[in-house]
Each structure stands twice: as structure tokens, then as C-alpha cells.
Amino acid sequence: MTSTIFITGATDGIGRRTAESLAATGADLIIHGRTQAKLEPVIAALEAIPGHGRVQSLAAELSDLQAVRELATALEDTLGDRPLDVLLNNAGVFMTEAARSPQGHELTWAINHLTPALLCQLLLPSLRRSPTARCINVSSMVHKQGELRWDDFNFDGGFNDRAAYAQSKLAMVLFTIELARRLGDSGPIAVSLHPGVISTKLLVDGFKMQGRDSLDDGAATSIYLALLPAAELRPHAGGYFKRKQIDSVHPIAHDAQVCARLYERTCALLGVEPLSPR
Template sequence: MAANGGAGNDMKGKTVLVTGATNGIGKVAARTLASLGARVVIVGRDPAKTAEVAREIGADSYLVADLSVMSEVRRAAAEFRDREPRLDVLLNNAGAVVGRRQETPEGVEMTWALNHLNYFLLTQELLPPLQAAPGARVVNVSSSVHTSGRMRWDDLEFRRGYSAIGAYSQSKLANVLFTRELSRRLSGSGVSANALHPGFVRTGFGHNNGGLMSRVIGLMSTFALSDEQGAQTSLYLASSPEVQGVSGRYFDRQQEAKPAPQALDDAAAARLWSVSEEYVNRAEGSRTI
């Protein structure tokens, strides 16, 4: 296994879309993929910051969208499809820990909307350009905290007894379940899908919450990985020829790892897909496989 992520992997002629790319491991991944020759498109929420980062890292272009809002996910995907006929790599990286329960303008709990429904819907909306690119890859950033997650089928949005860590670990479990079901549904299409744990990374992640959570994360950051170290597995799955055609797997430190037992539950993966369809189909224009 490569020990240096995307280093040495030729990405010339490939188009890559990276979400959550204005800071942290997403920014490092986008910058590195651009340096490897890829045409990189980044997605960010703040127009000025996203434009600045796109220039800084040498991205080909950028999209502005709040990916916690399903209508904006659809709009961003439509803009991408209008510009690009194919997509070689979709790196779903955007995510957050939300200290106090919040809802999006569409009335969905923020963690569930941003960390899971965003991945699900954006991938669905970008299937046409993905399927137009031979050997396309979907790379979903999950976390090892999925091992403590459980699907609260009767209360996925934590309307009762909100827990920031509970909501986050559930969303990261959902990332692995979604990846496995996506891989199953895309079998034979040439599009692969894999999930990963980036490691505990020393970024601004979680600091937006303030208070005790921000202080705890700050203390833990002493022992954390740098952004560059944390981006390596994302880069490996996005660019390495070693994993071409590998699909439905979970990776840690650029190696395949065994996810938690609850992440290997095929019935739960199928149920999650159905539930996610119900969420995204509430608005017109969605497409699911």
C-alpha cells in the first residue's frame, strides 16, 4: 500500500469534485489532486472564501452551496452537470459536529442533513456524469466513531434527547451503510464506492460549537494528525491504481479495515436507503437508483 496518499499518481485528464474543500483535509485533498493534474471543482458555502481557496489551490472552478439544504445540493449538482460531461471522482468530505440541536431551513436536523443526506443526494444527482467516466470513484469520508453509532430508526433526527456525539456517530455509521448499499446497486456499472476513516485530525472541526466541546477538542488536538496526514486515505482512494475496481469497502490508514458489525448489516443498509429516499423525494426533481 502506498504510504503517501496521492503522491505519484497521475490524475491528468480526470475531473474531481471535492466537498468541504475550503479548509482541513478537504482543502489538502483538493490541492493535492490539482497538483497531480486533475481538473478539480470544489464546493463551499461562503462565496468569497470558496473563490479565494479555489485560486489558492489551483482548482479549475468552484460551486457555492450550503450542502445541509437539499434544494442547494440539487442546484449545485445541476450546475456541475451543466458544466461537466463526466466526473471521475466524487469526494464527499463535508461534515460537522453540531453541539446543540439545530434544524436546516427545510426542517431537518443539521447533522443528519449535512453528514448523511448530503452524501446520499449529491451522489444520486451526479450519477450521470459519474457513469460517463470509465472507472469513476465515489469516496465517502466517514469516521471510526461509526463503531459507537446506532441507527435510531424511530428518531433519526434526535428530536428526543439530543446528543451531539450520538447524532454524529449515527451519521458516520450511515456513511458506511450508504457506501455499501451504493456499491451493491452500482455493481457492474464501473463506478466504485468506498468509505474511510481519516484519523483524528488537527483542524477547526467542532470548534464552531464553542463551550465545553470546543475546549475538549482543543485539548485532544495536541495528539491529532495534521491536515496533510488526515487527507492521505482520501487521496489514496481517489487516485491510487491499487484500488481501481475495489468497491464497497472501508479503509483506514490507506488499508482496508473491517467496519463495525452494525455497518455490515445488509438489511439496515437497505432500510437506510429507503428512508433516505423518503427524505429526498419530498421535493421534486430527485433521482434515485
């Protein structure tokens, strides 16, 4: 049966390459971009790939949690009664300056952590309609340098771009672990990953460095996790992958209480009902 895959940030970089490779498998794609104007050329490129499946698109500004809620609703409408097999939370930013979302969150925190977490929570009903569903969160190896500022997630005490990025990616890894724990042994599987170090605008303009991996390398682990049979992925639920393999995580990720606290705090910030602990 054809998979239906939703990819955020599919108009550039790793997300676009991931969409191109998945299109060639014949999967049905719903691609997200910031605007319809950015999506149009990507849709045309995907529809030119031999063997492509259905290509649909949704535009949304991901720094605005209200727009993210509307995106989730629009995605459900687009799906109709089809299940969502893969939620690929790929979009991300490296903010070089402090800025706030409409809800008052620092933008790195909002876009890299709160938004993918909200999509995971809101799209659970669509994911639960698929027997092989998975929620794949693109984090970064930089999460290992992260520190959670429990009293100042927004860096009110002074913005540091690298610390903000690392915190957001660490939060994503912890949220994924706890989400997977609470989802249990059946239903959607949550995992996170590091894609590699690739010369995209995030790396070049944000980190001010060049990558050592290709775009295909960057897309490879997301594609692997999207296509792996559920029975093979299930034992690794909550896992963090690099180069298609389980990799080590920040030591605090081994503390179940910290993961649960981060998950609960995130749900409280989002105003969503947390799944019950197991």
C-alpha cells in the same frame, strides 16, 4: 487522461489540503465551498501550485437539500460533456446544539448523511460517463459508536451531539455499502473512509479535542482512493478505508438487510428513486 474531481468542503481543513495535493497532480478540480467569498482565496492558492490543472468552483449551503439539488445541476453545467471521475463527499460538521435544516432535518443528519447521499444519487449520470468513476464518502471511525435511531433520526427525543455525529457517519458507511452493491460490477465505485484525527475546526470546536495526525495524513486516504486505478479499487467496492487500507466496520454494516433498509429510507427522505436491489 486528466481526471475531473469534485470536492465538497474544500475551503478548510482536510478538504482544502486534499484539494491542494490533488491540484499538484494536474487533475482538474471543481471545488465546493459555502460561499464564493470563502472559495476565492482557495482558488488563488490552488492556481499558484506548480502543475495544477483547471480549477473551477461552486458555492452552496449544504444543509439545504434544495440548494444541494441546485449544486448538482450547477455541477452538471460546469462539467458540460466532461465525465465526473471523482465525487469526494468531504464536507461535514459536528453540531454542538440542535438545529434544523430548511426541510426540517436535524443539521448533523442533513449535512453529514442526507447531503452526500443526495449528491451520490444525483450525480450518477455524470459519474457514469467516466469508465473509472468513484464516489468517495468521508466518514469517521466514530461511526463504530453509532446507533441508528430509526424512529428518531432527528433526535426529537433530546439532542446528543456525539450520538448525532456517530449516527450520521454510520449511516454514511451503510449507505455506501448498499450503493456499491446496487451499482454492481461495472460503473461507478462507492467507498467510504476515516481520514484520521486532525486538529481542524470540526475537531477543535466540535469535539473539543486536539488531533494526533497531520493535515497531510488526513488527506492521504482520500487522495489514495481518488487516484487508485479502478481495477485495483473495484474489488473493494463498498469498503471502508483507514490509512489507505480496508478497515473493520460497525458490526451492523455486515447485515445486508440493515444496509438496504437504510439506503431505501434515505432515498425516501430525499425523494429520489433508489437503485434496484441486485
